[in-house]
Amino acid sequence: MSQSIEQPADGTPGRTPARAVPTSADVARLAGVSRATVSYVLNNTSAVRISEPTRERVREAARELGYVPHAAARTLRAGHSRMVLLPAAHVPIGPLYSRFFNDLQWALRRLDYTVVQYGSVGLAPEAAARAWAELRPAAVVSTGEVEVTPEAVEILRRSGVKAVITIGTRDADGTHSLVLDQPGVGAAAVEHLIATGRRRIGVVVPEEPGLGMFSGPRLEGARRAAGAAGATVVPLPLAYTEESAEELAARWPGLALDGVFAYNDEYAMLLMRALQDAGTDVPGETAVVGADDLLLGRLLRPRLSTVRIDMIGGHELAELVDRAIDGTAGGATRRLLSGSRVIRRESS
Amino acid sequence: MSQSIEQPADGTPGRTPARAVPTSADVARLAGVSRATVSYVLNNTSAVRISEPTRERVREAARELGYVPHAAARTLRAGHSRMVLLPAAHVPIGPLYSRFFNDLQWALRRLDYTVVQYGSVGLAPEAAARAWAELRPAAVVSTGEVEVTPEAVEILRRSGVKAVITIGTRDADGTHSLVLDQPGVGAAAVEHLIATGRRRIGVVVPEEPGLGMFSGPRLEGARRAAGAAGATVVPLPLAYTEESAEELAARWPGLALDGVFAYNDEYAMLLMRALQDAGTDVPGETAVVGADDLLLGRLLRPRLSTVRIDMIGGHELAELVDRAIDGTAGGATRRLLSGSRVIRRESS
DNA sequence: ACGCGTCACTGACACGTGTCACTACCCCAA
DNA sequence: TTGGGGTAGTGACACGTGTCAGTGACGCGT
DSSP states (O other): OTTOOOOOOOSOSSSOOOOSOOOHHHHHHHHTSOHHHHHHHHTTOSSSOOOHHHHHHHHHHHHHHTOOOOHHHHHHHHSSOOEEEEEOOOSOOOHHHHHHHHHHHHHHHHTTOEEEEEOOTTOOHHHHHHHHHHTOOSEEEEOSSSOOOHHHHHHHHHTTOOEEEEEESSOOTTSEEEEEOHHHHHHHHHHHHHHTTOOEEEEEEEOSTTOHHHHHHHHHHHHHHHHHHTOEEEEEEEOSSHHHHHHHHHTHHHHOOSEEEOSSHHHHHHHHHHHHHTTOOTTTTOEEEEESOOGGGGTSSSOOEEEEOOOOOHHHHHHHHHHHHTTTTOSOEEEEEOOOEEEOOSOO | OOOOOOOOOOSOSSSOOOOSOOOHHHHHHHHTSOHHHHHHHHTTOSSSOOOHHHHHHHHHHHHHHTOOOOHHHHHHHHSSOOEEEEEOOOSOOOHHHHHHHHHHHHHHHHTTOEEEEEOOTTOOHHHHHHHHHHTOOSEEEEOSSSOOOHHHHHHHHHTTOOEEEEEESSOOTTSEEEEEOHHHHHHHHHHHHHHTTOOEEEEEEEOSTTOHHHHHHHHHHHHHHHHHHTOEEEEEEEOSSHHHHHHHHHTHHHHOOSEEEOSSHHHHHHHHHHHHHTTOOTTTTOEEEEESOOGGGGTSSSOOEEEEOOOOOHHHHHHHHHHHHTTTTOSOEEEEEOOOEEEOOSOO
């Protein structure tokens, strides 16, 4: 039973079985050099001098065997990896995030890091942190899907993670925090509505789970902006379905709202269409403002006004990650990303 | 110089420095047992009997030290990982893929696999395969972003990857291929248009790079369906911008088309709006059909007809991955996923 | 003949884990 | 006392890599 070695029924005993994965030792044997030499050659180590003919022999042997280094062994030996862990979001992600992610990935690859998007759906913060820590990444960049508690940060730190970066609605202790100014988004929208003469303003709050992290602060910002101007804000729960939108539109006259900020261009489009079908004039009776500046928002009539949000660029973030890893970025950092501005089209 | 050990200037010499990452040896020391025992306890190995008090001591020690196992060391020792590699797409992806990805991830986690999304933007197939192989994953599930050549498969195989699964427009040699019937999508749309009396049919082909993999076969399917019925197909290049759509709409009358299949609901919406603005009646003069059945497609007037595509479920795929890894799924497999059906709304 | 320096390379260790073979101990029957 | 068998655990090896210290060969000046 114990000899269940995978041995292809190969009749030629002279040939190497070679079904095992080739290692640097195999390369060394084939090239007739030591394993150390192989390592030096394949890593282009500059401190050691190896003659050019030998280098070529080693490279040729590696090519012939189809040698691929073993990342785990490398990580083990080095004591750390060059992996940047990106806990994956499970919310449907828009083109904004998609572009951001690609830029980040590209820029980090340029800095010789490997980006790994790692799913940790529905785990507690500490459990998730432990799962991340097992991979001994050099850095963790959390985009706010899983909350990063101080305990989670401690777990990561103890496991050798050099940098923890969070992108979210508020800063997390002990990390480099990029705080998206979500209240600013709500405030910008409401201030715009007030500037165009609206006084009773609805704010759509998505019922979908996972969006609460964004919608809450946006509502709060809207409230503050309205309060400062003596206007009123009414929260409006809405699910991303036609039925929900119709239901809301049906009781619209009773709400007596002259403006609405809809969290998102998608929710805005959904609501605006439902309002029009129910006989409400946009923007005559009610002005509508979305967010994210989607192309599709310009296809409806009236064209949708929107709040454009300034996200940090992937390249910029990649540099922050790099500096945070080699320690030149200081301990914990907080940086506010604010730059929301309203793009007025026809719906407001 | 060589004693640059990271030593916090801690005045109390009795305490352990403990700045190093704790290993199972540390846990063993603290619990007063051997390292082997620690391994047995923490992995709940059933073949070895360890007394309950000892188990508890070990667990307590691990908790106190905040011990987290080192995945790389584990992988190295085991010779393989339980990692499923998912080369990341760089095209903006819709809610369909997003949902699929979450399901897959969830189901694989349930089977004790770790899903890792790994970016390999703009690499040659073999270079990408080598990069994947370094991680020694148990399986690679390619969603068609990077072409999987036979050479790439060979590289992966030699590095110990147990299963290679491709999801794309055509099957790749030596892999388990899930072939999405893209021609079927185009055919379904065109057959529907012909059934409603259209004869000269445009097919929108996105100019965005990275979509060619899908748009080509869809166009081909449209051609075949039209040819079978004696109708005509005209390819229409279109970029995802308002300008491009306006430009196309302006020369619409000259094209004399009475129907159009627009690759996608998004392109369909863009085009339909441009057509209406240019004075073309939809569906009176020209019928429009999209694909993917987006909610937003129902917001335009007329409501957008669309082709709904049956994607494989995440759970189902997870099971295939599992069987492919332990070899019970056979060698190479080809499976056609066909199930496109038209949902007729008002635009056709 | 000797010392010194450079060149080109190698031997050996460490990283953290899982697991197999083995042992020390105790109990009970012969 | 011996032998056998079960319990509770341990010692040691292997996995694949990077790197430090060391080693033999050779050239050169005295």
